[in-house]
Every structure is written in structure tokens, then in C-alpha cells.
Amino acid sequence: MIANYGYKDGSGDFFISIDTDKCDGCGDCVEQCPAGVFEMVENEFDIEDDDELAAVKPDQSRKLKYACGPCKPAAGFEKAELPCVRACEPDAIDHSW
Amino acid sequence: MAQDEKGAEYWRWTESRWTSPDVNWQDGEVVSAGVDVGSVSTQAVVMVDGKLYCFASMRTGSDSPESANNAMKWALDGTGLTLDGLHATVGTGYGRVNVPFATKAITEIACHARGGNFMYGPTVRTILDMGGQDCKAIHCDERGKVKAFLMNDKCAAGTGRGMEVFADLLGVHINDVGELSLKVEEEPPPVSSTCVVFAKSEASGLLREGWPKEKVLAAYCSAMAHRVVTLLERIGVEPEFAITGGIAKNPGVTTRLSKELGVELKTTDMDTQIAGAVGAALFARALYIKKLRKS
Numbered sequence: 001m002i003a004n005y006g007y008k009d010g011s012g013d014f015f016i017s018i019d020t021d022k023c024d025g026c027g028d029c030v031e032q033c034p035a036g037v038f039e040m041v042e043n044e045f046d047i048e049d050d051d052e053l054a055a056v057k058p059d060q061s062r063k064l065k066y067a068c069g070p071c072k073p074a075a076g077f078e079k080a081e082l083p084c085v086r087a088c089e090p091d092a093i094d095h096s097w
Numbered sequence: 098m099a100q101d102e103k104g105a106e107y108w109r110w111t112e113s114r115w116t117s118p119d120v121n122w123q124d125g126e127v128v129s130a131g132v133d134v135g136s137v138s139t140q141a142v143v144m145v146d147g148k149l150y151c152f153a154s155m156r157t158g159s160d161s162p163e164s165a166n167n168a169m170k171w172a173l174d175g176t177g178l179t180l181d182g183l184h185a186t187v188g189t190g191y192g193r194v195n196v197p198f199a200t201k202a203i204t205e206i207a208c209h210a211r212g213g214n215f216m217y218g219p220t221v222r223t224i225l226d227m228g229g230q231d232c233k234a235i236h237c238d239e240r241g242k243v244k245a246f247l248m249n250d251k252c253a254a255g256t257g258r259g260m261e262v263f264a265d266l267l268g269v270h271i272n273d274v275g276e277l278s279l280k281v282e283e284e285p286p287p288v289s290s291t292c293v294v295f296a297k298s299e300a301s302g303l304l305r306e307g308w309p310k311e312k313v314l315a316a317y318c319s320a321m322a323h324r325v326v327t328l329l330e331r332i333g334v335e336p337e338f339a340i341t342g343g344i345a346k347n348p349g350v351t352t353r354l355s356k357e358l359g360v361e362l363k364t365t366d367m368d369t370q371i372a373g374a375v376g377a378a379l380f381a382r383a384l385y386i387k388k389l390r391k392s
């Protein structure tokens with residue numbers, strides 16, 4: 001499943017997507033993100049699955065543009081260089097901007 | 098199908114409850130329940146062996162646990178069924194962890210997909226939930242399992258709350274807003290902002306200019322439809338397409354939305370506001386059966 005967290009406003013699309021089929025629940029993104037965007041949650045989408053999943057915190061999803069603001073230029077605006085994307089071995093995290 | 102039993106202020110949607118004439122809980126093996134505590138409204142649904150038995154839909158009070166209790170109490174009213182008779186209950190919606198009698202809390206996204214699958218049939222692939230305070234687009238498979246979703250809860254624009262503000266401003270009953278907005282001969286340009294605060298002052302200006310109510314409503318409904326269409330671009334619309342939540346009852350928004358998207362909307366004879374609670378009740382049933390299998 002692709003979970004899209006974020007919003008769209010006059011200045012653009014600000015979404016982080018997590019491919020829950022790829023996410024192995026390692027928690028590295030939670031640790032590496034300097035802004036505390038991620039959290040580990042119970043997989044509420046599949047009652048047969050007891051493993052945890054990464055998700056964007058609800059209060060963060062409403063201000064992603066600002067939460068990720070410092071990271072983007074620091075990574076040279078290269079998606080692959082973002083701490084979260086680098087941390088995620090199975091390549092489950094994507095950014096829309 | 099739902100009948101109104103309680104009056105409410107004219108701009109508010111009417112609270113309702115319903116019991117199926119064809120289902121008997123006494124004959125059921127699994128009696129499961131779902132409670133959807135949203136920011137604006139709360140729904141409680143009881144299902145007997147996967148069939149809709151009864152429900153209640155009311156405004157959410159200031160206290161989530163109390164709202165959940167009240168909605169369930171009203172749903173069970175006159176059925177002879179009590180809380181103890183429920184085998185399993187799932188809470189959903191923004192207040193999902195505050196349902197005192199729930200076995201488990203499950204995100205409303207999963208519940209809307211499951212409930213939409215039940216209400217609109219297994220051919221539904223895209224569900225747009227337009228609720229009181231947010232808007233969610235969900236792709237699901239033939240079993241109602243979520244394949245992708247997008248949630249927008251940044252502001253009240255494009256939601257039931259925004260529509261209430263408008264109904265209040267114009268003195269039109271919330272249930273009549275959609276029909277009235279379709280009475281315009283020519284579609285006016287949409288209001289430039291769907292942000293409730295801006296749209297409200299824009300609408301006041303249009304009224305002062307002498308625009309009739311239906312024209313102002315048309316301009317707002319189409320702005321709301323357009324905003325949701327741009328949101329849907331991110332995830333795409335796979336037919337068949339259905340809308341759940343309170344705004345699904347507003348033809349002023351839904352007809353404009355389906356026109357702009359160029360897709361037909363699926364219909365249901367069930368109350369679109371109960372989709373999340375129906376999904377929750379179906380999850381509760383699955384959880385109970387899973388538990389039985391284990392023991």
C-alpha cells in the first residue's frame with residue numbers, strides 16, 4: 001500500500017509517501033530524521049499483521065513543507081541524499097517535492 | 098432509508114437512527130459494532146453476521162467517550178440489544194482511541210475502504226471520503242483492502258464544516274444547499290478561495306452585490322469540487338468511483354465533481370455518513386472470528 005501523508009496548497013504539493021509493502025519496520029527513519037517527522041505505528045490496515053510500520057506523525061503531515069525545510073537544501077535538493085531516504089534500506093520512502 | 102427522529106438547528110444536518118426490518122440480532126452468531134467518532138459527527142453501527150442491523154448518527158459532543166457512548170446507546174435504543182451483547186467493537190475516526198467499549202481502534206482510512214466496499218459493492222476502486230473536517234482519497238481492491246491513500250486535513254475547506262458555515266451565512270438548511278445550488282441557469286465562476294474564512298467574506302460581498310443565494314452556493318460548491326479534483330490528481334481516479342461521508346449527500350458538490358472528473362458516481366441507498374462505522378463493524382467481526390479460530 002502507498003500511504004501519502006501531507007497536503008497541497010497554493011505553493012505546491014508536499015507529500016511524503018511510504019510504501020508499506022516495502023517498509024520492514026526497522027525504525028531507522030524515525031531515528032535519522034532531524035525534525036521528528038516519522039513514528040512507528042501498529043499496522044491498522046491489516047489485522048493479520050502484527051508488525052509495526054513507519055508513518056508520518058499527524059501534526060507533522062500538516063506542516064511538511066516547513067518540517068523538511070532545512071533538510072532539502074542541506075541535501076543539495078537531491079531526494080536520494082535526504083536523511084530519511086538514505087536511512088531507508090528497502091527504499092520505501094518518497095517525497096513529492 | 099434513514100428517518101429523522103430529532104430536530105436540529107436549521108443549518109445543521111439532521112441526526113438519525115435506523116433499524117433493519119429484516120435482521121434479528123437474536124438469530125445472529127456474531128454481533129459486531131463499529132463506532133466512528135469524527136470531529137463533527139459520530140456514528141454507531143451494529144451488524145449481525147455481516148448484515149447491517151441498526152445505526153445512529155449524531156453530532157459529536159465536546160467529549161469523545163461520551164459521544165461514542167451516546168451514539169451507541171441511541172443505535173441500540175428499542176432493539177433489546179445491550180452493550181454486553183456485542184461480541185466485538187472497533188472504534189475509528191479521529192476519536193477512535195476514545196471509544197470506551199471498543200476492542201480495538203482502526204484508522205478511518207481502512208474502515209472507509211472496507212465500508213465503501215460493503216455499501217457500493219466490490220467493483221469500487223476509488224473512494225473519496227468527504228467528512229466533517231477532512232478529505233481522504235482511497236484506492237482499494239475488490240475486498241475493500243487499501244492499496245493507496247491520501248489524506249488532507251490541513252484546513253476545513255472542502256468539508257462538511259465549511260459547508261455548514263455557508264449554510265449558516267445564507268440561512269439555507271444544510272440538506273437543501275446542494276439542490277438549491279443546482280438551480281442556477283448558468284454556472285457562475287467558482288469563488289476564488291475555498292478557505293472558509295476567505296470564502297465567507299467573499300460570499301458576503303457577492304450577496305451585497307445582489308447575487309441570489311443559489312448563485313453564491315453554486316460558486317462555492319464548484320470551488321469545493323474543483324479543490325478536491327486537484328487533490329485527487331496526486332493519486333488518480335480509478336473507476337468505479339464512490340463518495341462517502343456527509344458531503345456525498347450534497348448533489349451540488351457531487352454532480353460538479355463527477356462532471357469535472359468525467360467519471361460517473363456510484364450510488365447507494367444506505368446513509369453515506371455511516372461508511373466508516375460500517376467498515377469498523379466489519380473489522381470487529383473479522384477480529385472476533387480470528388479470536389475464535391485461535392482459541
Ligand code: SF4
Nearest residue numbers: 033035068071083084
Ligand atoms: S527530509 Fe529531513 S526532515 Fe523531512 S522527513 Fe526526511 S529526514 Fe525528516
Ligand code: SF4
Nearest residue numbers: 023024026027029088
Ligand atoms: S527506514 Fe524505511 S523500512 Fe525502516 S521503518 Fe522507516 S520506512 Fe520502514
